Amino acid sequence: MASYAETGGQLVHGDEPEDLVLQRQKKLSAIADLGFELYPHKYEPTHSIPQVIADYSTRTAEALESEKPGVRLAGRVMTMRPHGKAGFAHVAGGGKRLQIYIRQDAVGERDFALYKLLDIGDLIGVEGYLFRTRTGELTVHASRLTFLAKGLLPLPEKWHGLADVEIRHRQRYLDLMVNEEARQVFESRSRLVRALREYLEGEGYMEVETPMMQPLAGGAMARPFVTHHNALDIDLYLRIAPELYLKRLIVGGFDRVYEINRNFRNEGISTQHNPEFTMLEFYQAYASYTDLIALTERLLRHVAQAVLGKLEFEFAGHAISFEQFNRLTMKQAIVEYWPSNASSRPTLDDLAAPRSAFQWVEEYNKASQAPLEIPADSAPGLALQELFEAVAEEHLIQPAFILDYPLEVSPLSKQKPDDPNFVERFELYIGGMEVANAFSELNDPREQRDRFEYQQLLREKGDLSAHAIDEDYIRALSYGMPPTAGEGIGIDRLTMLLTNSRSIRDVILFPLLRPEKT
RNA sequence: GGGCCGGUAGCUCAAUGGUAGAGCACUGCCCUUUUAAGGCAGGGGUUCUGGGUUCGAGUCCCAGCCGGCUCACCA
Numbered sequence: 371m372a373s374y375a376e377t378g379g380q381l382v383h384g385d386e387p388e389d390l391v392l393q394r395q396k397k398l399s400a401i402a403d404l405g406f407e408l409y410p411h412k413y414e415p416t417h418s419i420p421q422v423i424a425d426y427s428t429r430t431a432e433a434l435e436s437e438k439p440g441v442r443l444a445g446r447v448m449t450m451r452p453h454g455k456a457g458f459a460h461v462a463g464g465g466k467r468l469q470i471y472i473r474q475d476a477v478g479e480r481d482f483a484l485y486k487l488l489d490i491g492d493l494i495g496v497e498g499y500l501f502r503t504r505t506g507e508l509t510v511h512a513s514r515l516t517f518l519a520k521g522l523l524p525l526p527e528k529w530h531g532l533a534d535v536e537i538r539h540r541q542r543y544l545d546l547m548v549n550e551e552a553r554q555v556f557e558s559r560s561r562l563v564r565a566l567r568e569y570l571e572g573e574g575y576m577e578v579e580t581p582m583m584q585p586l587a588g589g590a591m592a593r594p595f596v597t598h599h600n601a602l603d604i605d606l607y608l609r610i611a612p613e614l615y616l617k618r619l620i621v622g623g624f625d626r627v628y629e630i631n632r633n634f635r636n637e638g639i640s641t642q643h644n645p646e647f648t649m650l651e652f653y654q655a656y657a658s659y660t661d662l663i664a665l666t667e668r669l670l671r672h673v674a675q676a677v678l679g680k681l682e683f684e685f686a687g688h689a690i691s692f693e694q695f696n697r698l699t700m701k702q703a704i705v706e707y708w709p710s711n712a713s714s715r716p717t718l719d720d721l722a723a724p725r726s727a728f729q730w731v732e733e734y735n736k737a738s739q740a741p742l743e744i745p746a747d748s749a750p751g752l753a754l755q756e757l758f759e760a761v762a763e764e765h766l767i768q769p770a771f772i773l774d775y776p777l778e779v780s781p782l783s784k785q786k787p788d789d790p791n792f793v794e795r796f797e798l799y800i801g802g803m804e805v806a807n808a809f810s811e812l813n814d815p816r817e818q819r820d821r822f823e824y825q826q827l828l829r830e831k832g833d834l835s836a837h838a839i840d841e842d843y844i845r846a847l848s849y850g851m852p853p854t855a856g857e858g859i860g861i862d863r864l865t866m867l868l869t870n871s872r873s874i875r876d877v878i879l880f881p882l883l884r885p886e887k888t
Numbered sequence: 889g890g891g892c893c894g895g896u897a898g899c900u901c902a903a904u905g906g907u908a909g910a911g912c913a914c915u916g917c918c919c920u921u922u923u924a925a926g927g928c929a930g931g932g933g934u935u936c937u938g939g940g941u942u943c944g945a946g947u948c949c950c951a952g953c954c955g956g957c958u959c960a961c962c963a
Binding site for chain 2: 389390391393394449451452453454455456457458460469471472473474475476489490501502503504505507509523524525526527528529530531532533534535536537539548590591592593633635637638640641642643647649740797803804805807835858860862863873883884886
């Protein structure tokens with residue numbers, strides 16, 4: 371850590387406001403001249419600011435006046451209102467603000483001189499007793515100030531806060547300091563993750579950690595990031611999913627496992643996509659996908675209760691409720707949400723024949739501004755899925771399980787006994803977003819090899835997101851995997867829903883941005 | 889990557905092609921219950937960058953950089 375002297379007073383570089391910094395550096399020297407330690411090593415508060423507010427906000431002025439409860443607390447100076455030989459300030463900590471009142475005759479000349487040298491943004495400790503001002507605000511009547519650290523750079527404006535989206539993301543610490551809503555979003559996210567763990571642990575699930583660096587990026591269909599291990603001289607991929615490792619654990623006899631961790635996908639960035647994102651994946655032996663539908667409903671209700679205290683919330687102008695979860699097959703969803711301006715409209719029977727999807731893609735394209743381009747040699751199942759995403763996805767605002775996915779787009783899922791062109795799989799849509807993906811896991815090693823080989827074919831035709839063949843995974847299945855159901859839930863998107871955030875960047879503390887030029 | 893929109897003081901924002909402004913923040917003075925405290929007096933700008941048009945460009949044109957939204961890929 372470079373000292374002030376070592377850097378020659380040059381604490382910031384680039385186009386920072388040098389004169390404002392210079393002023394504050396001079397004040398820092400003046401504070402040292404008063405005999406204060408500039409960067410003390412610790413401070414021992416008796417209360418956090420939220421604690422003070424929780425414990426004393428109901429006490430009357432009279433009760434406080436007779437008791438004069440003593441407190442010592444620490445935080446960041448957010449506002450200052452000097453009044454000659456006295457003054458007020460608000461100090462922020464733990465997401466709350468508390469007013470302090472400093473009188474020269476109460477703190478003494480040295481501490482009052484310190485008060486005069488404070489800037490908005492400085493960190494201080496305050497000791498004193500609680501009282502209510504004439505206007506009734508709970509306030510610390512200071513008897514002693516302690517200097518804890520200087521804010522050399524000025525904070526954003528007190529009234530409008532920080533609005534510039536780029537700075538809010540690049541300098542999240544500023545966003546958190548001055549935008550109360552930003553702080554609340556990440557507190558909600560933390561509660562959400564805690565609630566997921568609570569629920570799964572209660573259901574007998576065990577949390578595990580599987581590799582983030584994998585010799586083969588499996589478990590999903592996406593392009594991976596590549597890195598290199600020098601000692602072994604091998605390329606490794608950042609995982610696109612933990613799926614194949616978690617199922618190896620099911621083979622090993624951990625019957626209920628889950629992992630909450632990052633996945634990395636080398637795809638585009640959007641309001642719903644960040645290259646690294648957080649996924650809950652869980653696997654349950656001796657269960658099928660219908661068990662997971664029921665579990666998902668219970669899990670999400672538990673989470674909503676934990677985060678919001680209720681099952682209804684607003685997202686993007688829609689009132690969404692977790693009271694009821696709809697169920698539709700993919701084909702039913704296409705029929706249901708078929709564009710009303712289209713000249714003809716499919717029935718379920720019209721979609722029965724596998725290749726009929728192509729015909730309805732054409733019908734869809736006649737009515738659509740954004741026609742689907744599906745190569746003629748694509749699998750019919752792919753065409754059906756594309757059609758579903760184009761027609762139905764944006765309309766799935768209330769929670770809806772979409773059931774029965776085509777075989778060709780589901781290389782790891784078990785076929786439906788009565789319809790081998792489809793698999794036992796569902797995705798959960800809420801607020802027009804895909805939030806979860808689950809299926810009965812394919813556990814027949816021979817069938818799995820066939821599926822991988824079909825994916826290999828797609829890969830050779832240039833589909834970089836087609837699934838690679840994982841020989842050890844097939845070997846694991848060959849030792850026998852129990853019938854198993856597994857599911858992934860996107861934590862970022864779930865957080866978006868429960869915090870009414872329109873962009874995934876609002877729920878990720880440090881979203882990926884192009885690096886700043888220096 | 890394509891389309892649309894944006895970038896002006898530390899922050900939030902103004903400014904017909906004609907002297908770059910306001911509020912907050914900052915500096916100095918006054919003020920011992922204020923709270924977007926108040927009063928008086930001040931300082932602060934490579935208008936994102938680089939070209940061009942023009943007597944004159946924050947403003948118009950071109951290129952670039954960064955960001956937002958959106959489409960495509962994906963979850």
